[in-house]
Amino acid sequence: GAGVSQSPSNKVTEKGKDVELRCDPISGHTALYWYRQRLGQGLEFLIYFQGNSAPDKSGLPSDRFSAERTGESVSTLTIQRTQQEDSAVYLCASNPTPGLAGDTDTQYFGPGTRLTVL
Amino acid sequence: GNSVTQMEGPVTLSEEAFLTINCTYTATGYPSLFWYVQYPGEGLQLLLKATKADDKGSNKGFEATYRKETTSFHLEKGSVQVSDSAVYFCALIGGFKTIFGAGTRLFVKA
Numbered sequence: 001g002a003g004v005s006q007s008p009s010n011k012v013t014e015k016g017k018d019v020e021l022r023c024d025p026i027s028g029h030t031a032l033y034w035y036r037q038r039l040g041q042g043l044e045f046l047i048y049f050q051g052n053s054a055p056d057k058s059g060l061p062s063d064r065f066s067a068e069r070t071g072e073s074v075s076t077l078t079i080q081r082t083q084q085e086d087s088a089v090y091l092c093a094s095n096p097t098p099g100l101a102g103d104t105d106t107q108y109f110g111p112g113t114r115l116t117v118l
Numbered sequence: 119g120n121s122v123t124q125m126e127g128p129v130t131l132s133e134e135a136f137l138t139i140n141c142t143y144t145a146t147g148y149p150s151l152f153w154y155v156q157y158p159g160e161g162l163q164l165l166l167k168a169t170k171a172d173d174k175g176s177n178k179g180f181e182a183t184y185r186k187e188t189t190s191f192h193l194e195k196g197s198v199q200v201s202d203s204a205v206y207f208c209a210l211i212g213g214f215k216t217i218f219g220a221g222t223r224l225f226v227k228a
Binding site for chain 2: 035041042043045048056091093095106107112
């Protein structure tokens with residue numbers, strides 16, 4: 001596709017339920033990031049995938065959060081036993097192989113998934 | 119480790135005022151520096167970037183100069199418009215990972 005896509009765009013769930021968020025990066029982009037943005041706040045890094053390397057999970061706030069990515073394609077972010085404080089917009093971004101010449105270090109963001117936990 | 123610090127908001131200006139949003143960074147090596155913008159209800163998008171010392175990034179009337187001696191990348195615009203109201207994020211990429219600042223919200227009044 002032309003850009004990063006995320007689904008669903010909105011998700012309302014009840015406290016304690018599991019949710020799965022999806023990100024389709026731009027084709028050919030080897031790096032993929034997940035961020036969380038609470039209302040009126042900045043970006044909180046969650047996890048980073050780079051090709052087939054082990055992901056950088058240092059930003060995941062608890063073991064209820066996990067993410068997977070198969071190769072250089074789709075990624076899913078799973079939140080188990082959701083809590084009200086998980087309510088936020090979850091953003092995905094991708095960029096081509098970083099560290100190379102050219103515009104390969106610019107991040108391209110998806111529109112986000114707005115998660116509301118009741 | 120790498121980090122980015124930007125001035126806290128919100129910043130409120132009248133139309134045609136001069137804008138500066140400060141950004142300083144800590145990094146090993148020579149990172150590339152970015153400003154991203156998030157307009158109300160939209161996703162983040164790249165505003166401008168600079169990849170080496172003394173480079174100036176510019177776009178839509180905004181400018182930022184990569185100052186290695188002061189480890190800064192301040193965002194400036196000579197005359198803001200209401201349509202510039204948004205959240206601005208300073209960022210760097212170093213070691214294959216992008217680090218974002220906390221964001222600065224700008225309100226421009228007509």
